[in-house]
Amino acid sequence: ELKVEQNPLFLSMQEGKNYTIYCNYSTTSDRLYWYRQDPGKSLESLFVLLSNGAVKQEGRLMASLDTKARLSTLHITAAVHDLSATYFCAVDRLNDMRFGAGTRLTVKP
Amino acid sequence: GAGVSQSPSNKVTEKGKDVELRCDPISGHTALYWYRQSLGQGLEFLIYFQGNSAPDKSGLPSDRFSAERTGGSVSTLTIQRTQQEDSAVYLCASSSIAGGADTQYFGPGTRLTVL
Numbered sequence: 225e226l227k228v229e230q231n232p233l234f235l236s237m238q239e240g241k242n243y244t245i246y247c248n249y250s251t252t253s254d255r256l257y258w259y260r261q262d263p264g265k266s267l268e269s270l271f272v273l274l275s276n277g278a279v280k281q282e283g284r285l286m287a288s289l290d291t292k293a294r295l296s297t298l299h300i301t302a303a304v305h306d307l308s309a310t311y312f313c314a315v316d317r318l319n320d321m322r323f324g325a326g327t328r329l330t331v332k333p
Numbered sequence: 334g335a336g337v338s339q340s341p342s343n344k345v346t347e348k349g350k351d352v353e354l355r356c357d358p359i360s361g362h363t364a365l366y367w368y369r370q371s372l373g374q375g376l377e378f379l380i381y382f383q384g385n386s387a388p389d390k391s392g393l394p395s396d397r398f399s400a401e402r403t404g405g406s407v408s409t410l411t412i413q414r415t416q417q418e419d420s421a422v423y424l425c426a427s428s429s430i431a432g433g434a435d436t437q438y439f440g441p442g443t444r445l446t447v448l
Contacts, residue, residue, distance in 0.1 A: 257437075266424055266439040267368075267376075312376060319389045321378035 226251050228315050230324030237303050238332055245298040245327045247313035255316040256296045258287050260309045261326070267312070270298075303331045335359070337440035339425050345446045346415055354410040354443045358427030365408050366428075366437060367400060371421035379423075382408060415447045 227250040237243050247256070258270040271280045273289035273296060280287050284307065286299045296313055308331045314323045338357045346352050358365050367379040382388045382402040393400070397415075402408040412419055422444050426437040 266442050267426070267437075268439065269426075269437045272436065314376070314378075319381060320392065321381075323376035323378070325375055 226253075226315060226317050226320055226322045228313060228322045228324040230313055230327050232327060233325055234328050234330075236330045236332060237300075239304055240302050242302065243300050245300075245311055245313075245329075247296040247298070247315075247324055249294050249296075249315040249322075251294075251317060253291065253294075253315045253317045256289050257314040257316070258296070258298055259312045259314065261312065262309050270311075300329070303329075305331050305333060307331050337425055337427050337438050339423075339440035339443050341443060342441065343444045343446075345448065347448050348417060349414055351411065351413045352415055352445065354412075354423050354445070356408045356410070356425030356427075356440060358406065358408070358425070359429075359438055360406075362427035362429050362438075363405070364428045364430065364435075364437075365402060366426045367408070367410050368424045368426070369421040370424060370442075373418075374421075379410070412445075415445075417447045420445055420447045 229248045231246050256273045259267045260270050261267050271287040276291040278289045284301045289296045310326045310328045312323050312326045314321055340355045363384045365382040370376050378392050380388050380392055380400045385405045397413045400410045422442040424439055424442045426439045428435045428437045
């Protein structure tokens with residue numbers, strides 16, 4: 225069964241600091257996704273990672289995928305308050321898609 | 334252009350009633366997805382449509398759930414004989430490339446409350 229684990233589940237960090245969110249999954253995957261969700265809002269797609277070694281960057285966020293380790297990371301560089309949100313990873317295998325529990329990120333001044 | 338729209342935005346219903354949730358994807362998007370989000374279960378994938386192809390229904394939580402997509406555009410998610418555990422926010426997304434390789438654009442969701 226495909227399982228997805230994210231950690232940490234809660235992350236409080238100061239502005240300007242760097243941190244990484246981890247997403248581990250249990251079986252081989254076709255695609256890995258990262259999403260952002262602001263409180264009371266819908267989901268926003270951040271990244272789609274398709275192959276081993278894939279790296280994508282958008283602003284202060286960078287996502288990478290290691291399919292051999294079954295691990296994806298979302299790295300936050302020099303955090304700013306606007307990045308406060310909940311971040312979800314999701315893994316898609318043969319049209320069976322499972323989400324992580326989410327990481328609630330709070331960036332404090 | 335317009336984004337993904339969903340209706341209604343909120344739906345309160347009584348246990349045992351049927352409900353229909355509608356999703357209008359971005360024009361020209363071939364792929365359409367349904368998800369739900371609840372406090373108890375988190376985010377769950379429900380079903381995926383690729384163009385006019387028959388969808389894989391294995392993600393639907395029970396046989397009370399069904400979904401269709403007419404003309405490769407608008408989609409309707411129907412829940413029959415609603416139960417309290419069906420209470421959740423139902424999210425729809427569309428993307429321009431089939432197979433999940435492209436950015437998904439999400440609608441605002443329909444909040445379903447089953448009393």
